[in-house]
Amino acid sequence: MPPLTPPRPTVGAPGLLAAGCGTAIASVCALGLFQIERLLGGLWSAAAILCAGLCCLGLARALGRLAGVVPSGAGLLAYLARGFGRPAGLALTLPYVLLTLFLVGAEATLVGRVLTAVVPVPAAVGSLAFLVGTWALCQAGVRVGYRAQAVATAALIAGLAAVSLASVAAAAGSGALAARLLPPAPSPGAFVAGVGQALFLFMGFELITSQAEVATGTPAVRRALLGSVAVLTGFYVLVSVGFSCLDPDAVGAAGATDEAVPQLALAGHVGRGPAVAAVAVLSLLASFTSYNGALLALSRLTAALASQGVLPRRLGRVQPGTLVPSYALAALLLAAIAATALVSFGGAMQPAILAAAAAAALVYAAVAWVRERPPFAEPGRPVLFRVAAAMLAAALAALGLGVVLAAGPARGGTLALLAAAGSAALVAAYRCRRRVPGPALAEGGSHAR
Amino acid sequence: MTRLAAALDSFTAAYHARPDLIAGQRGWSRTILLQAADTRESIVLRIEDGRIAPARPDSTEAERPELCITADAATLCDILELRLGPNEPYLFGELTVQGSEADLLRLDYITDVLCPR
Numbered sequence: 001m002p003p004l005t006p007p008r009p010t011v012g013a014p015g016l017l018a019a020g021c022g023t024a025i026a027s028v029c030a031l032g033l034f035q036i037e038r039l040l041g042g043l044w045s046a047a048a049i050l051c052a053g054l055c056c057l058g059l060a061r062a063l064g065r066l067a068g069v070v071p072s073g074a075g076l077l078a079y080l081a082r083g084f085g086r087p088a089g090l091a092l093t094l095p096y097v098l099l100t101l102f103l104v105g106a107e108a109t110l111v112g113r114v115l116t117a118v119v120p121v122p123a124a125v126g127s128l129a130f131l132v133g134t135w136a137l138c139q140a141g142v143r144v145g146y147r148a149q150a151v152a153t154a155a156l157i158a159g160l161a162a163v164s165l166a167s168v169a170a171a172a173g174s175g176a177l178a179a180r181l182l183p184p185a186p187s188p189g190a191f192v193a194g195v196g197q198a199l200f201l202f203m204g205f206e207l208i209t210s211q212a213e214v215a216t217g218t219p220a221v222r223r224a225l226l227g228s229v230a231v232l233t234g235f236y237v238l239v240s241v242g243f244s245c246l247d248p249d250a251v252g253a254a255g256a257t258d259e260a261v262p263q264l265a266l267a268g269h270v271g272r273g274p275a276v277a278a279v280a281v282l283s284l285l286a287s288f289t290s291y292n293g294a295l296l297a298l299s300r301l302t303a304a305l306a307s308q309g310v311l312p313r314r315l316g317r318v319q320p321g322t323l324v325p326s327y328a329l330a331a332l333l334l335a336a337i338a339a340t341a342l343v344s345f346g347g348a349m350q351p352a353i354l355a356a357a358a359a360a361a362l363v364y365a366a367v368a369w370v371r372e373r374p375p376f377a378e379p380g381r382p383v384l385f386r387v388a389a390a391m392l393a394a395a396l397a398a399l400g401l402g403v404v405l406a407a408g409p410a411r412g413g414t415l416a417l418l419a420a421a422g423s424a425a426l427v428a429a430y431r432c433r434r435r436v437p438g439p440a441l442a443e444g445g446s447h448a449r
Numbered sequence: 450m451t452r453l454a455a456a457l458d459s460f461t462a463a464y465h466a467r468p469d470l471i472a473g474q475r476g477w478s479r480t481i482l483l484q485a486a487d488t489r490e491s492i493v494l495r496i497e498d499g500r501i502a503p504a505r506p507d508s509t510e511a512e513r514p515e516l517c518i519t520a521d522a523a524t525l526c527d528i529l530e531l532r533l534g535p536n537e538p539y540l541f542g543e544l545t546v547q548g549s550e551a552d553l554l555r556l557d558y559i560t561d562v563l564c565p566r
Binding site: 039070071072073074077079081082086089182213214300302303307308316317318320323 | 456473478519534536537538539541544545546547548549550551555557558561
């Protein structure tokens, strides 16, 4: 047998880092930042983001190990299934996945509001156009390339960083900097809830691991994971400080409700029309790249679950030309439209964000825990590392609980979403118990029946 | 003949019994390496213009497969003998891929057509 060299890898750490940041940063993150600002305020918000970033640095190290042992594009589900078994892996991962779908509804709602700043269409029409347009591109097999995603992400980071710095400069110039950055200290419970909500901002960075198949190697994946957490932490801290420096009168009544589009308020405060238009365009690009990737990944999971009989089998059919599961994509479009309607007209924006944050905390806790189990733990791994992992897992679980406890008026909706996602996950986990493989092929290549 | 090689022969026969499926893969040429992580066996699946080409045991040239699929031997045999599609073990981390996702999706499509479940 002649020697075979492995396939040529194509994506290095910079490309992976851009993909990770691009997946994590979406319009809904600006709203999440704004909610943290309303909960904590000033440098307390920045401190909460730093704490969440530190937790995610620990997670990034764990994920680097997981991706090295199981270099699978299936990411979280693959790791948790290998560590805890298929049913438990699915039960832990599926709520996170399902609530991502609800976040799509939140994102589409915000896209509709952002579009009204650029073109004179009703927000609901803009939301629907975003969902259907992205779905149509996915049906055609179009996937945003690494280079395009890197450009869109870098532009959004640069744009929002610029308006944030301008907001800080404006506050400093008016002598209001200290007052805006140093509000009264929040309660410990509120701070914990703020850290938990800040975890939501990092949701999606772990999808770097899904590129392990085309990465230049495990070290590139590890560097990209750590780098993306560092970039995201710095970016979110800066934008949070920018929000803190906004003149409350300039934000107006809309800023205190879920009708806000915070990044546009920030841009409008410092740069008026051109800045608002620029931030709107960059936000739309970020939303598109984020949703495009999420929809294709979700469709593949849906098709795989359908092939196992967990979902209707028709959803597993793949189109021969584009190799996309078109029925699964259609089902996801309907689910996304329903989620958007619930968020837009049912007041579910904050519950969607909080439930997603809680689910992220739970799955991240599971990641920290599974890193210390076979097949991921190295033989003879020092006890200190195991203790540290257990503490990180416990801290993440506590943060998730803190998010729910501090949800205030949104607690009922948050719990309802978590209960629905959890129930669906348990049913799917029960139905996905390992199947016995069918009969082998008979001689001549025909399948025995 | 190893079990993996026998399973590949079964898969080849089933695939070549479907000229419509072969026609749909026209223009697709790939070298795919199948590696059994537990038994250290490996076998090469060469596809040339949509047809599975015979192995070239006497070749001395180093080849670079476009796709490398790794799983335990039992899983690879289940896939090649059309008892299981590759997407299920892939999703649960029991099968890993190095190379293009599009090629894995095409393989999954082919096995799905050959053995609808």
